[in-house]
Amino acid sequence: MSPQLVWFRNDLRLVDHAALCAAAAAGPVVALFVLDDETPGAWRMGAAQRWWLHHSLADLGQRIAERGGRLILRRGRAGPIVRALAAELGADVHAIVHHEPWAAVQEAEAGDVRRHHGATLAPPANVLSGTGGRYRIFTPWWKKLLEQMPPPRPLPEPALRWADVSALPSDDLAQWRLRPTKPDWSTGFGEWQPGEAGALARLTAFARIAARYDDTRNLPSVEGSSRLSPHLALGEVSPATAWHAIADAVGENTAEPWLRELGWRDFSANIIDQFPDHGDAPNRDAFNRFPFLDDPAGLNAWQHGQTGYPIVDAGMRQLWASGWMHNRVRMITASFLVKHQLIDWRHGERWFWDTLLDADYGNNAQGWQWVMGSGVDSSPFNRIFAPVGQSEKFDAATYIRRWVPELAKLPDGLIHAPWEAGVALIRAGVKLGRDYPAPIVDHNQARARALAAWGQVKAGE
Ligand SMILES: Cc1cc2nc3c(=O)[nH]c(=O)nc-3n(C[C@H](O)[C@H](O)[C@H](O)COP(=O)(O)OP(=O)(O)OC[C@H]3O[C@@H](n4cnc5c(N)ncnc54)[C@H](O)[C@@H]3O)c2cc1C
Structure with a gap:
């Protein structure tokens, strides 16, 4: 029997891996991962996620070794590497289909690849309207997807026979230098446990609180969401496994608000499958004429949590310190970046890409274009979040105290807008402009400026 090459990409798991199962049924298995910084071009994996990738590959490599196999690591342009290795071994190639634009290029260059489903709940091209068209709006798409749900039960880890690859060269993971060293900015990532076991532990923990998700998910001070996103991004757990775990734990109806969010992940795949350049180009052409400001100092203040708006600064500092927001x-x-500061959404998208452990091309592009109002299905531009109002409404005081400790002594009611805190600010020993920045923009003025910019764009539509 010819060897069966399993080409792992962002599906670093052994359970519910259709490519691995098909390969295991067909012959002795060879496991391969290629670190490809070439095909994605500017969308090569960002710095924070590389940290995760290191640990995830170490975990997968160890699990494979415990089962008597060996994970082959190679670095370079994935397609030609896969093609050459398959030819050298006389192997069939199996891979799970991914929907990032570069994934299709990799597959085309890899030659004859047996493509398996498993990165999404359903293949995006299978969720079609009555007339056979693709969806662009979430709600009708979700209703249609639900007709195909639940997804098939997860495939168990297959019994594996391994091809003898002891003579094959493989890179040393440590030599890839995926983890930061000088400086090591990953010290705050300790709460995470990358790898398949970590994903399962996270899922099990979330199942215990999933019934309360709808009440708590919008409250940053409360741990109300699953935090599965980095695990899902690198495929350590399949979306089908996640679906069934939560639906089994609390019942499908109670789980619906969470399953719907999981659905947004599939919807993003549906969007980038139709609009591969969604990460770079606004879906609404008028936004190509949006009068963005060139404001490096403003961008820097936003990136480093120094805008003077506590909820914004808390979020940006949480992102930097923990790799998640x-x-x-x-x-x-x-x-705040695109409307209060009028800075191009792509600067924010790139920053997220580099700093999020859960960086996902589709979700990130969809999130930014949704906020900008330029997306396929997005919030209208003139819906401008008032940062203070949002902070109060979603009760963010505890969250702000954690991530903006210089304001920790302010009472709950005043922590959202320290410039209005008067005597309390003095009592807390905080001087604006010295201990914490004064707001870099005035909310009302920024709002008026954003609406004027929007008016200009609309006039040209
Ligand atoms: C500007 C912006 C950028 C974003 N960038 C990313 C990104 O790069 N990667 C990413 O995974 N998510 C991104 N999101 C979506 C969302 O914020 C995260 O998926 C979520 O916060 C992850 O936390 P969780 O795992 O606890 O989610 P939960 O609420 O527990 O949801 C479960 C899973 O559903 C998916 N999901 C939840 N919300 C969304 C959503 N709005 N869109 C798409 N999928 C969703 C995620 O895979 C998530 O892990 C972005 C949102 C915005 C507004």
């Missing part, structure tokens, strides 16, 4: 705060910080 609460969804509500992602919306607030993104809106």
Whole structure:
């Protein structure tokens, strides 16, 4: 029987891996991962996620070794590497289909690849309207997807026979230098456990609180969401496994708000499958004429949590320190950059790409274009989040105290807008401009400026 090459990409797991199962049924298996910084071009994996990748590959390599196999590591342009190795071994190639634009290029260059489903709940091209068209709006798409749900039960890890690859060269993971050293900015990532076991532990922990998700998911001070996103991004757990774990734990109806969010991940894949350049180009052409400001100092203040708006700064500091940010705060910080600061959404998208452990091309592009109002299905531009109002409404005081400790002594009611805190600010020993920045823009003025910019764009539509 000819060897069966399993080409792992962002599906670093052994359970519910259709490519691995098909390969195991057909012959002795060879496991391969290629670090490809070439095909994605500017969308090569960002710095924070490389840290995750290191640990995830170490975990997968160890699990494969425990089962008597060996994970072959190669670095370079994936397609030609896969093609050459398959030819050298006389192997069939199996891979899970991914929907990033570069994934299709990799597959085309790799030659004859047996493509298997498993990165999404359903293949994006299978969710079609009555007339056979593709969806662009989430709600009708979600209703249609639900007709195909639940997804098939996860495939168990297959019994594996390994091809003898002891003579094959493989890179040393440590030599890839995926982890930062000088300086090591990953010290705050300790709460995470990359790898398949970590993903399962996270899923099990979330199942215990999933029934409360709808009440708590918008509250940054509360751990109300699953935090599965980095695990899902690198495929350590399949979306089908996640679906069934939570639906089994609390019932499909109670789980619906969470399953719907998981659905957004599939929807993003559906969008980039139709609009591969969604990460670079606004879906609405008028936004190509948006009068963005060139403001490096403003961008720097936003990136480093120095805008003077505590909820924005807390979010940006959480991102930098922990590699993750609460969804509500992602919306607030993104809106602040594009609407209060009039800075091009692509600068924010790139920063997220580099600093998020869960960086996902489709979700990130979809998130930013949704906030900008330029996307396929997005919030209207003139819906401008008021950062203070959002902070109060979603009760962010505890969250702000954690990530902006210089304001920790302010009472709950005043921590959202320290410039209005008067005597309390003095009592807390905080001087604006010295201990914490004064707001870099005035909310009302910024709002008026954003609406004027939008008016200019609309006039040209
Ligand atoms: C500007 C912006 C940028 C974003 N960039 C990313 C990104 O790069 N990677 C990423 O995974 N998510 C991104 N999101 C979506 C969302 O913020 C995260 O998926 C979520 O916060 C992850 O936390 P969680 O795992 O606890 O989510 P939960 O609420 O527990 O949701 C479960 C899973 O569903 C998916 N999901 C949840 N919300 C969304 C959503 N709005 N869009 C798409 N999928 C969703 C994620 O895979 C998530 O892990 C972005 C959102 C915004 C507004």
